[in-house]
Amino acid sequence: QLQLQESGPGLVKASETLSLTCTVSGGSISRSSYYWGWIRQPLGKGLEWIGSIFYSGSTYYNPSLKSRVTISVDTSKNQFSLKLSSVTAADTAVYYCARLGSVFGVIIPHFDYWGQGTLVTVSS
Amino acid sequence: QSALTQPPSASGSPGQSVTISCTGTSSDVGGYKHVSWYQQHPGKAPKLMIYEVTKRPSGVPDRFSGSKSGNTASLTVSGLQAEDEADYYCSSYAGSNNLVFGGGTKLTVL
Numbered sequence: 001q002l003q004l005q006e007s008g009p010g011l012v013k014a015s016e017t018l019s020l021t022c023t024v025s026g027g028s029i030s031r032s033s034y035y036w037g038w039i040r041q042p043l044g045k046g047l048e049w050i051g052s053i054f055y056s057g058s059t060y061y062n063p064s065l066k067s068r069v070t071i072s073v074d075t076s077k078n079q080f081s082l083k084l085s086s087v088t089a090a091d092t093a094v095y096y097c098a099r100l101g102s103v104f105g106v107i108i109p110h111f112d113y114w115g116q117g118t119l120v121t122v123s124s
Numbered sequence: 125q126s127a128l129t130q131p132p133s134a135s136g137s138p139g140q141s142v143t144i145s146c147t148g149t150s151s152d153v154g155g156y157k158h159v160s161w162y163q164q165h166p167g168k169a170p171k172l173m174i175y176e177v178t179k180r181p182s183g184v185p186d187r188f189s190g191s192k193s194g195n196t197a198s199l200t201v202s203g204l205q206a207e208d209e210a211d212y213y214c215s216s217y218a219g220s221n222n223l224v225f226g227g228g229t230k231l232t233v234l
Contacts, residue, residue, distance in 0.1 A: 049222075060221035062125075108158075109160075112172050
């Protein structure tokens with residue numbers, strides 16, 4: 001059974017960089033059948049797609065966050081990571097990692113497996 | 125890209141049917157077959173309920189169904205059960221490998 005687990009600091013200071021890692025178990029992150037993504041949810045609010053990555057390193061980002069986001073993959077550790085720079089209180093949210101499908105490298109845009117989520121609070 | 129528009133709340137009695145709408149534009153919902161729906165219980169991760177407008181993943185009851193007309197997609201829950209009470213989010217492909225979510229609908233089973 002595929003499992004995804006987010007990890008990283010739960011508290012980040014304003015203006016600094018938020019860094020999270022998603023560890024995938026029960027399946028290989030290197031399979032060409034999948035993309036991997038990050039989604040966030042401010043407490044009591046809706047979901048926001050942050051970005052997605054293929055095992056080859058191809059990335060796609062939400063245009064509204066693109067200038068501050070970097071997603072990378074480490075196939076040797078079966079992990080992918082999120083970095084969000086210059087954070088403010090508006091970046092306080094539960095951050096989820098999740099899996100998307102892929103056919104011949106083309107993203108299939110729905111998330112079928114999710115991590116449990118991790119709360120990141122930005123402090124001033 | 126703007127968030128898709130969902131009603132903030134919906135409700136129905138056990139056994140009844142309820143439909144939740146998700147309105148976008150021709151650049152997202154209306155332009156692609158990739159509309160999906162997620163169920164989220166409090167404190168839990170979202171769960172995929174519908175993908176590609178009408179398809180159900182294995183294990184999702186057939187009481188859940190999806191449809192689309194123009195720029196509006198819909199999720200219908202038939203034979204409402206207490207465990208269906210949750211937040212529901214739609215999502216759509218928005219071109220150029222971008223995705224957009226709706227604001228969410230809180231479904232209450234009366």
